[in-house]
Amino acid sequence: MPDSQRIVVRKKLGLAHINLRGDPADASFTRCVRTVLGFGLPSIPNTVSEGDDVVAYWLAPTEWLLVVRAACEVAIAVELRDALAGQFVSVVEISGGNVVLRLSGSRVRDVLAKGCPLDVREGSFDIGQCAQSHLAKAPVLLRPVANGVELILPRSFADYLWQWLASAAQEYGGLGVQPPSSDTDVLDCTEPNEEE
DSSP states (O other), X not given: OOGGGOEEEEEEOSEEEEEEEOOTTOHHHHHHHHHHHSSOOOOSTTBEEEOSSEEEEEEETTEEXXXXXXXXXXXXXXXXXXXXXXXXXXXXEOGGGEEEEEEESTTHHHHHHTTOSSOOSTTTSOTTBOEEEEETTEEEXXXXXXXXXXXXXXXXXXXXXXHHHHHHTGGGTOEEEOOOSBTTBOOOOOOOOTTO
């Protein structure tokens, strides 16, 4: 099996998550958020917007997930709370419970199709989109990226999903690992512990 088909998994470190809720029909809310983030929140279901240090995922008509650099999490949350003071909103840091995995390789979407009920083929699920679903039995938020797909999932499912991916990727040469590409892309995927 050629290495080009191998599925590469990389855990992305240095990221934090903020849950934001508010009324997108409220011009004051959208203006304040745009001022803090430097871009507008996605208004179309299952899409993302992004700036230099933030990716905003549409989760529901009045809810977004902001993925930010960990070093910026507190500052962005405080800026949002200050800018939105007096409005009926919610800004909650939820970083500790999530993991971000980046999957790459020519057969990533084939592997995902084995355990995800969504149509994840290119042309049906493309860059700029996101979707909440499940992969095998793990709840995930998926986002296509250049040459792959990013998954956000509860930390408690990370080991389970790693083992599932290792099994599902066998026919494509198994799982590979990729060296870090930056300080915030630090490899942290190991083979499942045989004692578990």
